[in-house]
Amino acid sequence: MLAVAAFTFGAANVIAQEPAAEAAAPATEEVAAPAEEAAAVEETALEGESMHQVLMQKFLEGGWEWMLPVLFCLVAGLAIAIERILYLTLSTINNKKFIAEIEEALKNGGIEAAKEVARNKRGPVASIYYQGLDRYNQGLDAVEKAVVSYGSVQTGQLEANLSWIGLFIALAPMLGFMGTVVGMIGAFDAIQAAGDISPTLVAGGIKVALLTTLMGLIAAVILQIFYNYIIAKIDSLVNQMEDSSITLTDILTAYKK
Numbered sequence: 001m002l003a004v005a006a007f008t009f010g011a012a013n014v015i016a017q018e019p020a021a022e023a024a025a026p027a028t029e030e031v032a033a034p035a036e037e038a039a040a041v042e043e044t045a046l047e048g049e050s051m052h053q054v055l056m057q058k059f060l061e062g063g064w065e066w067m068l069p070v071l072f073c074l075v076a077g078l079a080i081a082i083e084r085i086l087y088l089t090l091s092t093i094n095n096k097k098f099i100a101e102i103e104e105a106l107k108n109g110g111i112e113a114a115k116e117v118a119r120n121k122r123g124p125v126a127s128i129y130y131q132g133l134d135r136y137n138q139g140l141d142a143v144e145k146a147v148v149s150y151g152s153v154q155t156g157q158l159e160a161n162l163s164w165i166g167l168f169i170a171l172a173p174m175l176g177f178m179g180t181v182v183g184m185i186g187a188f189d190a191i192q193a194a195g196d197i198s199p200t201l202v203a204g205g206i207k208v209a210l211l212t213t214l215m216g217l218i219a220a221v222i223l224q225i226f227y228n229y230i231i232a233k234i235d236s237l238v239n240q241m242e243d244s245s246i247t248l249t250d251i252l253t254a255y256k257k
Contacts, residue, residue, distance in 0.1 A: 176216020
């Protein structure tokens, strides 16, 4: 939402600055400068602008009908990625300290005390421990089945909404390439209508094509970095869950003896 607001505000500033610049320019009847001179003037103007203004200008030049869907993919994917990162960060605990607290509770207060410790702790490991301790009276086989079953449930919760990030990673460059095709079609239509190949005729269509492709690739790269980080974080938590589950079985076996 912040990114969309920033782009909208910047786009409004760029649009508002264009009429002012046109009004300030003196009216002349001179012949237009060559393409090389115009490119040099544009490059000089871009150097004097801030990065934010340059990005806004390129966003408008790419065409909102293609750039806006790509921007939506980027913003939505980042929102989901940030939510997942926060969830995974809050799910991470000090497993060694937690297991030591469980063992201490078992020695001093039995199963109920250990369940109370697991109930008051956040994270998937604590949830798995609570489910296993809650079925201790049914035997160690029931404990193992509960740990395995609830471990799968916790893994599914850790991986929630990742498919949407994968969708946005694939969709952003596809939309950019679609803008590329449309831009090239427009360029060839202009050539066909004019009956002559001129750089000024095809420059606009090719520019739209390149800008939309660039925007789609940038969005995909950013989301891919976040996606890989989240996957690595989930793999780490799943390994901790499996290791802690084996430890729980050993603790309960020793407690039963």
